[in-house]
Amino acid sequence: MKKHAKLASLGALGVAGGVVALFALLAWVSTPSPDGGIDGDHAMIAYIGIAIPLIAIAVVHLVYARQLGRYAKEQRQDG
Numbered sequence: 001m002k003k004h005a006k007l008a009s010l011g012a013l014g015v016a017g018g019v020v021a022l023f024a025l026l027a028w029v030s031t032p033s034p035d036g037g038i039d040g041d042h043a044m045i046a047y048i049g050i051a052i053p054l055i056a057i058a059v060v061h062l063v064y065a066r067q068l069g070r071y072a073k074e075q076r077q078d079g
Contacts, residue, residue: 030043
């Protein structure tokens with residue numbers, strides 16, 4: 001783990017970025033359209049329903065990336 005802590009930290013940041021991109025895609029897909037489909041109220045419910053778990057996943061990965069980054073820096077200083 002010591003050798004790959006920095007790479008794992010960057011991977012966790014990549015997952016957080018991917019989750020944000022996924023939210024943007026899903027929000028774009030569920031945008032109301034004048035031609036029919038989802039209305040404004042249901043779109044807002046969809047945005048909130050999509051955002052809550054994705055924000056939780058992104059925050060957990062950001063915290064984990066920060067911890068791994070500190071661990072990698074600590075190991076670099078020690079050896």
